[in-house]
Amino acid sequence: MKKKLSGPTLRRLPRYYRIVCEHFERGEEYIRSVEIARRLDVDETQVRKDIAAINYSGKPKIGFNTKEFKAHLESFLDLSNAKKAFLIGAGSLGLALAKYTGFNKYGLDIIALFDVDPHKIGLKIAEKEIFHISEFTEKVCEQDIKIVIIAIPGEEAQKMATLAVNSGIKAIWNFAPINIEVPKEIIVANQDIAADFVILSMKIDENKG
Amino acid sequence: MKKKLSGPTLRRLPRYYRIVCEHFERGEEYIRSVEIARRLDVDETQVRKDIAAINYSGKPKIGFNTKEFKAHLESFLDLSNAKKAFLIGAGSLGLALAKYTGFNKYGLDIIALFDVDPHKIGLKIAEKEIFHISEFTEKVCEQDIKIVIIAIPGEEAQKMATLAVNSGIKAIWNFAPINIEVPKEIIVANQDIAADFVILSMKIDENKG
Numbered sequence: 001m002k003k004k005l006s007g008p009t010l011r012r013l014p015r016y017y018r019i020v021c022e023h024f025e026r027g028e029e030y031i032r033s034v035e036i037a038r039r040l041d042v043d044e045t046q047v048r049k050d051i052a053a054i055n056y057s058g059k060p061k062i063g064f065n066t067k068e069f070k071a072h073l074e075s076f077l078d079l080s081n082a083k084k085a086f087l088i089g090a091g092s093l094g095l096a097l098a099k100y101t102g103f104n105k106y107g108l109d110i111i112a113l114f115d116v117d118p119h120k121i122g123l124k125i126a127e128k129e130i131f132h133i134s135e136f137t138e139k140v141c142e143q144d145i146k147i148v149i150i151a152i153p154g155e156e157a158q159k160m161a162t163l164a165v166n167s168g169i170k171a172i173w174n175f176a177p178i179n180i181e182v183p184k185e186i187i188v189a190n191q192d193i194a195a196d197f198v199i200l201s202m203k204i205d206e207n208k209g
Numbered sequence: 210m211k212k213k214l215s216g217p218t219l220r221r222l223p224r225y226y227r228i229v230c231e232h233f234e235r236g237e238e239y240i241r242s243v244e245i246a247r248r249l250d251v252d253e254t255q256v257r258k259d260i261a262a263i264n265y266s267g268k269p270k271i272g273f274n275t276k277e278f279k280a281h282l283e284s285f286l287d288l289s290n291a292k293k294a295f296l297i298g299a300g301s302l303g304l305a306l307a308k309y310t311g312f313n314k315y316g317l318d319i320i321a322l323f324d325v326d327p328h329k330i331g332l333k334i335a336e337k338e339i340f341h342i343s344e345f346t347e348k349v350c351e352q353d354i355k356i357v358i359i360a361i362p363g364e365e366a367q368k369m370a371t372l373a374v375n376s377g378i379k380a381i382w383n384f385a386p387i388n389i390e391v392p393k394e395i396i397v398a399n400q401d402i403a404a405d406f407v408i409l410s411m412k413i414d415e416n417k418g
Contacts, residue, residue: 008217010411014404019388039388041397077407078414096305097402101362102386106403107410146413153310171413173406177311179228179248187416188250189409191402193306194315195223197382198286200398201316202219204355204380205287207396 009050014106015040016050017073021105024066032063082109085173086145088160089152090115090123090130093175097151098125110149112139133160137167146170154178161188218259223315224249225259226282230314233275241272291318294382295354297369298361299324299332299339302384306360307334319358321348342369346376355379363387370397 005013019039023031033051037044051057051064056072058064074080087094090113098110113130115121120130131139139145148164150157150172157176164172171187174180179190214222228248232240242260246253260266260273265281267273283289296303299322307319322339324330329339340348348354357373359366359381366385373381380396383389388399 004415007408010408011404014407015388015399015401018386018401018404022388039390078410079407083410083413092301092305092308096301099301100402102401102403103406105386106407108403108406147409170416171409173409177227177314179224179231181248185416187409187412189405189412190224191405192224192227192311193309193400194311194317195220195227196398196400197312197317198223198288198315199216199219200356200380200382200396201287201292203396203398204292206213207379207394 005053009053012040012042012046012050013054013073013077016047017070017077017079020064020066020070020073024070028066030059030063031066031069033058035063077106079105079107082107083147084109084111084143084145085147085149086111086136086140087113087128087149087151088115088133088136088164089113089150090117090120090125091152094151095125097149097175098128111143111145133163136163140164140167140169147173149173149175150180151175214262218262221249221251221255221259222263222282222286225256226279226286226288229273229275229279229282233279237275239268239272240275240278242267244272286315288314288316291316292356293318293320293352293354294356294358295320295345295349296322296337296358296360297324297342297345297373298322298359298384299326299329299334300361303360304334306358306384307337320352320354342372345372349373349376349378356382358382358384359389360384 016036019036020031033047034044037047054076087098087110098113110128112128114133114136115130116133121132123130148169150160154176157178158180161172161180161182165182165186174190182188225245228245229240242256243253246256263285296307296319307322319337321337323342323345324339325342330341332339357378359369363385366387367389370381370389370391374391374395383399391397
């Protein structure tokens with residue numbers, strides 16, 4: 001059983017993973033915490049604490065072996081077990097997510113899209129077929145899907161979340177700019193892209209003094 | 210001068226804002242911290258601390274006036290001053306971002322797109338024109354743009370970041386799945402969408418026990 005990590009630590013781990021992968025792919029054998037800290041603009045002490053929290057350690061003055069550290073993070077973050085997901089909404093955001101190549105590395109496998117637009121049904125996007133939403137419940141059951149990504153405008157997102165829950169979905173990744181409400185046992189991540197912009201925007205103001 | 214808030218507090222404020230807006234738009238005059246906490250699955254004590262940190266307070270047992278609290282957050286987060294940005298990359302992700310309606314509320318105004326594909330140059334997406342990347346530097350200068358959004362595949366993103374910095378850009382919002390490197394004075398937010406998935410995925414594993 002893994003130790004429960006704080007939210008902020010958990011948020012940083014995939015970012016460490018990305019950097020370690022980059023260094024590994026460039027053929028660099030070791031990476032030091034000071035380098036990770038610099039690249040992510042995080043305090044070095046924090047980087048060391050986070051890595052200690054996942055029971056990994058490097059060699060003094062040499063750093064972390066990129067191949068081993070990468071493998072450790074993959075195991076800890078359970079990245080090698082691909083997680084199948086359905087995507088509701090074949091609009092511009094849905095298509096962008098379906099085509100996004102960065103997901104594979106993190107174990108997310110979007111296997112089908114759902115929409116209501118008759119012109120889109122039957123098309124394939126990045127080898128994933130678009131089905132009519134009326135087939136959703138049946139296909140969730142058939143393919144034992146636990147995760148759904150919602151990528152439709154606000155008003156409809158709540159209805160789709162309710163449909164997903166009624167179909168047996170356990171986790172919802174919501175890209176609609178509303179907070180969806182579901183039973184407490186369902187895991188929801190509200191991806192508020194615009195909110196992330198506010199952080200950037202506040203930092204610009206800080207820099208102005 | 211605003212007090213410097215912690216990163217996690219800053220990340221939660223736009224989410225509080227979204228909920229307060231929803232309640233305000235539904236005509237609800239007050240919202241209590243317990244309700245905010247429940248909606249965001251954050252500890253209530255944390256919600257109270259965060260709100261105190263931005264020098265706002267509610268009425269005991271009644272809560273926060275939604276109209277006033279909304280205005281306070283807008284002022285604190287500087288949401289009413291629209292921030293103009295250019296977007297590099299008119300691929301599927303770029304187009305989705307250009308069309309995304311959730312940005313207006315947070316003061317982000319994408320005013321033009323840049324790409325290299327001759328078939329796309331001159332087209333308009335959600336009233337924003339697509340220009341050739343060779344016009345980028347000139348237009349940044351002309352329109353006094355400080356923010357650029359990069360929405361192109363990994364390999365090219367670093368080149369575009371360098372171009373942006375050389376053109377006078379002060380802040381980069383990077384959607385490419387690589388960590389871009391820029392001079393220290395440039396503000397960078399790496400939006401690693403896939404990394405956010407890992408958090409959701411880890412929570413699913415936790416729920417399994």
